[in-house]
Amino acid sequence: MCDLGIEGRCQNPVECEKRRLIFKAQNEKMLELFGHTEFELFKRAFKEKGFDSLKKDPKRTHSADRAYERAISEAEIRSVFKNGDIVEYYQGNGIKKMLLWGFHYLGRKKYRPIHVVLKKEMTESMWEIATVYDPRSQPWLWNKEIYSERICFCKKRFL
Numbered sequence: 570m571c572d573l574g575i576e577g578r579c580q581n582p583v584e585c586e587k588r589r590l591i592f593k594a595q596n597e598k599m600l601e602l603f604g605h606t607e608f609e610l611f612k613r614a615f616k617e618k619g620f621d622s623l624k625k626d627p628k629r630t631h632s633a634d635r636a637y638e639r640a641i642s643e644a645e646i647r648s649v650f651k652n653g654d655i656v657e658y659y660q661g662n663g664i665k666k667m668l669l670w671g672f673h674y675l676g677r678k679k680y681r682p683i684h685v686v687l688k689k690e691m692t693e694s695m696w697e698i699a700t701v702y703d704p705r706s707q708p709w710l711w712n713k714e715i716y717s718e719r720i721c722f723c724k725k726r727f728l
């Protein structure tokens with residue numbers, strides 16, 4: 570295991586490369602079994618009801634508040650829901666989570682990568698935005714320039 574709490578780079582590239590391969594195989598299986606279907610169902614609901622298809626965080630009146638704090642707009646989140654893809658899927662301990670990945674067009678061939686993490690209780694029907702961020706804020710965690718694949722596992726907590 571790598572040291573936790575130290576950020577800025579991968580603390581143990583050899584170990585993380587091993588874990589990447591194991592995680593990749595497990596994750597592909599989860600996507601195939603559940604993830605792609607869950608994302609398709611979510612996209613259908615979002616197409617119909619927009620942000621009303623999402624459960625609001627009870628602590629915040631609007632799920633986009635946090636995105637706003639991180640300077641990520643609803644339009645950017647919408648880009649991910651419409652044109653993005655699911656890149657990680659997890660279920661266990663009574664919850665489901667998916668990591669969605671996409672690019673938002675900024676103009677003049679410039680795109681911003683965006684990650685949206687959705688979560689829900691197994692018993693719930695609606696997804697909730699757990700977090701939204703620009704993966705370039707922690708670039709060592711992701712494959713270069715694409716940001717669609719996790720390559721560092723030093724942080725204990727991820728999806």
Ligand SMILES: [Zn+2]
Nearest residue numbers: 579585721723
């Ligand atoms: Zn690492």
